Amino acid sequence: MTTTRGLRDSDEPITMLTAYDAPTAAVVDEAGIDIVLVGDSMGNAALGYDSTLPVTFEEVASRTAAVARATEDALVVADMPFLSFGVDEAESVRNAGRLLKEADADAVKIESGPHTVEMTRRMTDIGIPVMAHLGLTPQHVNRLGGYTRQGTDQAAAEEIIDLAGEHVEAGAFALVLEHVPANLAGAVTEALEIPTIGIGAGSDCDGQVLVINDVVGLGEWSPPFARQFGDVRGEMLDAVEAYKEAVTGGEFPAEEHSHVEEDLDDLY
Template sequence: MKNTVTTFKKQKEENSKISMLTAYDYSMAKLIDQAGINGILVGDSLGNVILGYEDTIPVTMEDMIHHGRAVARGAKDALVVIDMPFMSYQTSVYDAVKNAGRLMKEGLGDAVKLEGGREVCEQIKAIISAGIPVMAHLGLTPQSINAFGGFKIQGRDEQRAKQILEDALLVEEAGAFALVLECVPEKLAKLITQKVSIPTIGIGAGKYCDGQILVYQDMLGMFSDFTPKFVKKYANIGEIMQDAFRTYHKEINEGKFPMEENTYKIDDEVIEKLY
């Protein structure tokens, strides 16, 4: 059954945990979808793990549309949420609605996600008024990495914890259907989860959130540039892939690939006529 914003809300009400993973292409989206994962985020994290940038800042609307469309074709049941990239919604309410519409119309998403609290509530309201579901994102918001001075835990002191809690209530009031909490202390995430009626999706926010999300390259050991503390590696697919690549390289050099079973035949009479 297709996951929707309504089923996400119902899962929170029934205390049924929500599972989410990132995906950026058709093949991976199809595998994730077939595994029964509730939601797929086409994250601007593709800037790091797919495009090789140091952060998400250079990611464009065209990048998100391109990858979103591929994921949507592979996900039949999972809710597909597409990130709004840096400066696609901060500039104005008009830009926010226009770009959110492009992610739905051209990117084929089911919903969009944007970062920020009180400063983007007007954008959230306007996007929702246009009939587009919005997932909010608080805590460590990667698009604000330069303002934060690096990848740092958010909400450890009273002032910042209070601000994140207030922002959670504000984005809920603005109409967000769910809220990602990234890199905030577990007890703060628990309090926020209790205070809001919308599902919270944690990434580095502890076990009390209504759901969890990870970057699939992290949880499969496929991205080695940096591994956050909150990541659990469920398999070391990266190592398996490297072993396969080395074996492939070795067999080519040794003449072991391709073999007869990997080739196509033609009648000798046809070849003789070509000489």
């Protein structure tokens, strides 16, 4: 089984994908992906929300438990959704602990900033592994003014580098870098003793993460830094249309899909 410590010892790039349900998690795990992230991206990808902000702690906990039940080898990391942390440190730590204790996550991920350094330290001190997240942090979309690339000027880049170091010192075991310049991600990776995992951050990170919908081609759109490796939406549409045609055309169910109980002949 992949462990937080084992990630540091890997000679190969780390692979991470999101999953929000047991069947998907089982496939991701069987494929040998190192980390399954139960991301609050479920808001857009699975729950029909327009952003990650409406996602509740209960939704993350329920789906984390489902993913954990279907996963044998991958590290299961649960996202801390908006307002489940940062308002009160005790509540933040308690919520993170519940994701490990009740939902069987192996670690939590926190969208990070200056306000999460001491929180990360407190969580790791009591045995909650923390994956930090810098760059584009979607829970701050209203403050950022959209899903724009971060760290594009000297001051912003230096702030990301400094915050990364502070979270390492606080005990974070890995760092997600989202939608930042590749040369900034490379500099952060070079400076840190923990692995970096990029999304829209170039190839110099220690690993990569994408949303499962983008990888398998489940949605009609994916961000420019993603790549569709399949066409699951097309396959699903073909299958559903074939089912409809078979039912309306009287081809399904056929005789082999039905059972006749001989003892019931006298009912008519």
